[in-house]
Amino acid sequence: MPDTTKFVLTEKQLPSYWANVLPSLKEPMAPPLHPGTKQPLTPADLAPIFPMALIEQEMSMQPQIDVPGEVLDIYRLWRPTPLFRARRLERALDTPAHIYYKYEGVSPAGSHKPNTAVAQAYYNKQAGIKRLATETGAGQWGSALALACTLFGMDCTVYMVKVSYHQKPYRRLMITSWGAEIFPSPSDKTNSGRAILEQSPDSPGSLGIAISEAVEDAATHPDTNYSLGSVLNHVCLHQTVIGLECKEQMALAGESPDVVIGCFGGGSNFAGIALPYLLDKLNGSPVRLLAIEPTACPTLTRGNFDYDFGDTAELTPLLKMYTLGHRFVPPKIHAGGLRYHGAAPLCSHLLHHGWIEARAYQQLDVFEAAMQFAKTEGVIPAPESSHAIKAAVDEALAAKQEGRKRTILFNLSGHGHFDMSSYENYLAGKLENFGFESELKQ
Amino acid sequence: MPDTTKFVLTEKQLPSYWANVLPSLKEPMAPPLHPGTKQPLTPADLAPIFPMALIEQEMSMQPQIDVPGEVLDIYRLWRPTPLFRARRLERALDTPAHIYYKYEGVSPAGSHKPNTAVAQAYYNKQAGIKRLATETGAGQWGSALALACTLFGMDCTVYMVKVSYHQKPYRRLMITSWGAEIFPSPSDKTNSGRAILEQSPDSPGSLGIAISEAVEDAATHPDTNYSLGSVLNHVCLHQTVIGLECKEQMALAGESPDVVIGCFGGGSNFAGIALPYLLDKLNGSPVRLLAIEPTACPTLTRGNFDYDFGDTAELTPLLKMYTLGHRFVPPKIHAGGLRYHGAAPLCSHLLHHGWIEARAYQQLDVFEAAMQFAKTEGVIPAPESSHAIKAAVDEALAAKQEGRKRTILFNLSGHGHFDMSSYENYLAGKLENFGFESELKQ
Numbered sequence: 053m054p055d056t057t058k059f060v061l062t063e064k065q066l067p068s069y070w071a072n073v074l075p076s077l078k079e080p081m082a083p084p085l086h087p088g089t090k091q092p093l094t095p096a097d098l099a100p101i102f103p104m105a106l107i108e109q110e111m112s113m114q115p116q117i118d119v120p121g122e123v124l125d126i127y128r129l130w131r132p133t134p135l136f137r138a139r140r141l142e143r144a145l146d147t148p149a150h151i152y153y154k155y156e157g158v159s160p161a162g163s164h165k166p167n168t169a170v171a172q173a174y175y176n177k178q179a180g181i182k183r184l185a186t187e188t189g190a191g192q193w194g195s196a197l198a199l200a201c202t203l204f205g206m207d208c209t210v211y212m213v214k215v216s217y218h219q220k221p222y223r224r225l226m227i228t229s230w231g232a233e234i235f236p237s238p239s240d241k242t243n244s245g246r247a248i249l250e251q252s253p254d255s256p257g258s259l260g261i262a263i264s265e266a267v268e269d270a271a272t273h274p275d276t277n278y279s280l281g282s283v284l285n286h287v288c289l290h291q292t293v294i295g296l297e298c299k300e301q302m303a304l305a306g307e308s309p310d311v312v313i314g315c316f317g318g319g320s321n322f323a324g325i326a327l328p329y330l331l332d333k334l335n336g337s338p339v340r341l342l343a344i345e346p347t348a349c350p351t352l353t354r355g356n357f358d359y360d361f362g363d364t365a366e367l368t369p370l371l372k373m374y375t376l377g378h379r380f381v382p383p384k385i386h387a388g389g390l391r392y393h394g395a396a397p398l399c400s401h402l403l404h405h406g407w408i409e410a411r412a413y414q415q416l417d418v419f420e421a422a423m424q425f426a427k428t429e430g431v432i433p434a435p436e437s438s439h440a441i442k443a444a445v446d447e448a449l450a451a452k453q454e455g456r457k458r459t460i461l462f463n464l465s466g467h468g469h470f471d472m473s474s475y476e477n478y479l480a481g482k483l484e485n486f487g488f489e490s491e492l493k494q
Numbered sequence: 495m496p497d498t499t500k501f502v503l504t505e506k507q508l509p510s511y512w513a514n515v516l517p518s519l520k521e522p523m524a525p526p527l528h529p530g531t532k533q534p535l536t537p538a539d540l541a542p543i544f545p546m547a548l549i550e551q552e553m554s555m556q557p558q559i560d561v562p563g564e565v566l567d568i569y570r571l572w573r574p575t576p577l578f579r580a581r582r583l584e585r586a587l588d589t590p591a592h593i594y595y596k597y598e599g600v601s602p603a604g605s606h607k608p609n610t611a612v613a614q615a616y617y618n619k620q621a622g623i624k625r626l627a628t629e630t631g632a633g634q635w636g637s638a639l640a641l642a643c644t645l646f647g648m649d650c651t652v653y654m655v656k657v658s659y660h661q662k663p664y665r666r667l668m669i670t671s672w673g674a675e676i677f678p679s680p681s682d683k684t685n686s687g688r689a690i691l692e693q694s695p696d697s698p699g700s701l702g703i704a705i706s707e708a709v710e711d712a713a714t715h716p717d718t719n720y721s722l723g724s725v726l727n728h729v730c731l732h733q734t735v736i737g738l739e740c741k742e743q744m745a746l747a748g749e750s751p752d753v754v755i756g757c758f759g760g761g762s763n764f765a766g767i768a769l770p771y772l773l774d775k776l777n778g779s780p781v782r783l784l785a786i787e788p789t790a791c792p793t794l795t796r797g798n799f800d801y802d803f804g805d806t807a808e809l810t811p812l813l814k815m816y817t818l819g820h821r822f823v824p825p826k827i828h829a830g831g832l833r834y835h836g837a838a839p840l841c842s843h844l845l846h847h848g849w850i851e852a853r854a855y856q857q858l859d860v861f862e863a864a865m866q867f868a869k870t871e872g873v874i875p876a877p878e879s880s881h882a883i884k885a886a887v888d889e890a891l892a893a894k895q896e897g898r899k900r901t902i903l904f905n906l907s908g909h910g911h912f913d914m915s916s917y918e919n920y921l922a923g924k925l926e927n928f929g930f931e932s933e934l935k936q
Contacts, residue, residue: 057570060502128499129578129872136571140645158600160872162911202869203582222664225914228921229865229874423671427644430571430602432671469604469911472667479670 057139059301061132066124067296069116070289071328073398076115078334081401082372085359093369101270101278103179106172109286117289119171126170126203130159131293135301140428142448149451149458150307151444154298154325156465157431161226163466164321165196165281168290172279173200183207183276185269187237187262190216190388191223192434192466193281198232208232209276211239211265214257216388222470237262244268244365258381259392260364267367282318283362283371283396291324298461299328309339309461311447315439316343316352316410317389319396325463330407341408342447343399344439346418347487349382351375351395352403352410362394373400383486385415386474387435411443414485418442419478422468434466435474499581501743503574508566509738511558512731513770515840518557520776523843524814527801535811543712543720545621548614551728559731561613568612568645572601573735577743582870584890591893591900592749593886596740596767598907599873603668605908606763607638607723610732614721615642625649625718627711629679629704632658632830633665634876634908635723640674650674651718653681653707656699658830665912679704686710686807700823701834702806709809724760725804725813725838733766740903741770751781751903753889757881758785758794758852759831761838767905772849783850784889785841786881788860789929791824793817793837794845794852804836815842825928827857828916829877853885856927860884861920864910876908877916 083092156164188194201208217236238245244264270278314322355374362368422438451458598606630636636652643650659678680690686706712720756764802817804810864880893900
């Protein structure tokens with residue numbers, strides 16, 4: 053099939069397990085610490101907000117974890133997702149590189165986020181939990197969890213960063229259409245929210261504040277648990293369904309990637325596509341794994357590798373991770389999903405030990421790549437995912453300069469249907485760059 | 495495979511031809527008439543605004559028309575589209591019926607419209623045309639043609655009904671993101687537009703007015719042609735790729751539909767899924783073909799079968815069709831794509847001779863079905879497509895009442911990502927019904 057563009061799998065080929073890299077790591081990960089005692093966290097510490105099945109996955113040493121049948125039953129509403137060879141983009145770049153992209157935008161919520169939302173809702177329902185509380189920034193995660201909860205008949209409460217609540221009405225409406233309740237954060241529903249409102253009644257909110265509110269909500273209601281859309285090991289685990297499918301699809305294409313790319317906010321979509329390839333790399337494969345973040349929030353390329361809180365109110369465990377500090381407030385770039393001060397401890401660990409690379413891009417360069425993609429491959433990408441596109445383009449141009457083939461695989465983690473005003477601002481010349489111009493850690 | 499949910503085809507299984515039903519019709523269709531002479535239209539009459547290849551397709555007697563390689567090359571950016579069995583909806587309805595839906599929302603524009611936009615752009619480019627002019631209501635068609643033009647490196651001008659231009663900013667932004675120019679209609683760019691503005695400077699516009707503007711633009715610029723997103727034979731022809739894929743996918747499912755359903759505005763998405771099955775019906779198959787329209791614009795169920803203009807300014811040929819009159823202005827329902835006074839002459843002919851059925855639904859019933867679908871199958875559907883969902887639900891409930899299996903296939907022609915404000919209004923109890931409560935022509 054020399055000219056195949058779209059590599060599809062039947063639902064029989066849907067992976068029946070998630071790939072857990074924890075038992076294969078060469079170096080031990082630093083444990084999360086209790087925020088009060090500073091001692092390594094125990095399962096009992098997490099029990100007030102997570103079901104035991106997810107706590108076990110957080111530290112499991114089983115290399116493969118079965119996907120429950122009811123989760124598979126929902127996955128196949130959109131999975132396996134298609135893998136495309138970006139032949140039209142390759143032609144536009146006049147490159148010898150082969151560019152492949154995995155398209156997660158076909159999920160009902162339009163991104164990769166439901167892969168873990170569905171799993172988390174399932175395990176919570178099994179544990180007798182009636183309601184899930186969570187935070188959301190731009191709304192990708194909140195909409196994914198609202199979808200998962202409605203499919204399992206559970207209630208869902210979303211604390212949405214106030215500035216996004218007002219600026220991104222369509223994602224907010226998607227969340228309410230699936231039956232979830234939603235509050236602009238900081239809200240008057242929690243002590244954390246009220247404390248912020250008292251100090252600054254006009255606070256635009258932040259992901260850190262919204263996390264504090266959702267965690268508090270879960271911790272203070274016995275029938276309610278907390279659900280996190282990124283960062284944690286079990287979230288990265290659930291996303292490995294992406295990379296596992298890619299491996300089957302790249303086999304159909306008769307190729308193997310030289311470099312695997314994902315954009316990076318908290319780390320879940322990068323982990324999803326990269327971790328199954330990490331297992332090869334740990335066994336000697338030369339594949340490069342490349343995480344892309346915005347210069348406006350350069351956690352991996354400029355942060356410190358240290359213990360830090362996941363939230364503003366210091367309610368979460370201390371996680372050993374690359375961090376810009378838990379009070380860091382990034383500029384208002386349009387890739388809202390990449391505006392987080394920290395990074396998944398697992399991905400931080402891999403970067404620290406040289407298993408993965410990180411690179412940061414400026415906002416305008418990212419939108420330029422997004423436009424080129426939209427005009428060649430058709431799909432209007434999410435600003436977050438466009439960071440991966442920019443890197444794929446750069447890798448393809450590097451291959452051209454070398455005059456050698458390079459096989460590039462990236463995760464197109466979502467579409468941009470709810471980001472059209474960002475494109476309007478870009479086309480009107482109203483977007484600006486943030487952060488450093490040089491010194492990229494590559 | 496007793497429990498398969500998603501039926502996928504490889505791109506090798508993408509149909510290589512469109513199915514043309516014209517040579518198989520049992521009764522002759524009435525020809526289109528010249529608006530001035532009232533004589534049957536000749537190919538030369540259409541040449542100022544259409545390329546000869548499309549004019550030939552408009553009246554072709556070949557049963558199969560090859561899809562050009564360059565069109566296939568673009569189709570496979572999203573085609574073949576998936577066919578799903580709606581098992582979760584079936585369970586919610588507790589019905590013995592099997593419900594299948596073809597999901598066209600996976601295209602970059604989010605609907606079935608690119609199937610013909612790509613073909614039309616291709617044939618126009620082959621004919622040396624540099625620019626296409628068109629109208630759009632809610633924006634589905636305008637975004638599809640903007641996508642097709644950017645993929646072929648052509649210019650595109652879209653006249654968007656003014657009220658939608660302001661109320662649907664996201665679709666407008668999608669059109670501009672793909673590089674098309676867009677004017678709110680009535681505009682000061684054409685004589686037709688200026689005439690309306692002179693009479694009523696605050697005119698909200700209508701599809702009929704926007705068509706007049708686009709046709710005039712094309713007729714007065716030698717390098718520019720006109721492109722229509724529905725109604726005409728060649729548009730219905732290009733959409734048959736939908737039904738042809740369905741037949742392959744239903745064979746994978748080991749079933750054959752008892753009833754095939756599509757929502758109906760101008761007729762192209764209904765024609766796309768139904769016409770390949772019409773060929774079976776013309777050969778004795780008992781399959782029912784069911785077109786669904788809103789009671790607010792009941793062209794098929796309440797219109798007259800007569801010659802009428804396609805536009806307000808009486809620039810188009812006279813078409814023999816079900817029509818509410820070319821000056822009919824439907825109420826502002828949220829299914830903007832179904833607000834057209836006329837119906838495809840081909841579908842009108844089939845209805846008149848009893849080959850297809852038509853049914854009309856109230857807006858609130860349609861949104862109720864849409865919500866049920868979103869909460870069981872996940873996808874938030876376009877309000878237009880939700881008319882087909884409502885009919886599928888009713889067919890499934892009828893099967894339940896009979897206590898007999900019924901195999902139902904409907905076209906989910908697009909997602910509702912750009913219609914979230916409609917859902918907001920529905921959930922807030924702000925939507926109303928329009929039109930008749932009884933006397934549905936079934």
